[in-house]
Amino acid sequence: MNDEIVKIYNEDGVYLNQMISKKEAKQKNLFHKAVHVWIMIENKILIQQRSEKKKYFQINGISLLLAI
Numbered sequence: 001m002n003d004e005i006v007k008i009y010n011e012d013g014v015y016l017n018q019m020i021s022k023k024e025a026k027q028k029n030l031f032h033k034a035v036h037v038w039i040m041i042e043n044k045i046l047i048q049q050r051s052e053k054k055k056y057f058q059i060n061g062i063s064l065l066l067a068i
Contacts, residue, residue: 003022004022005021006032006033007032007033008030008031008032009032010031
């Protein structure tokens with residue numbers, strides 16, 4: 001499967017007219033847009049089960065989302 005191509009931005013959110021693979025953007029710690037969906041029920045955020053292959057935001061395959 002081909003890796004997703006993402007647009008690269010600076011720290012102020014300005015598009016740098018550059019597009020590379022999402023994998024490369026993460027390896028180089030470059031800014032790219034992402035979406036996180038949080039589901040709340042009675043002021044509690046549900047825990048999201050993640051693939052063990054995911055590199056970011058996981059502990060033992062589970063992403064923890066904290067209510068603030």
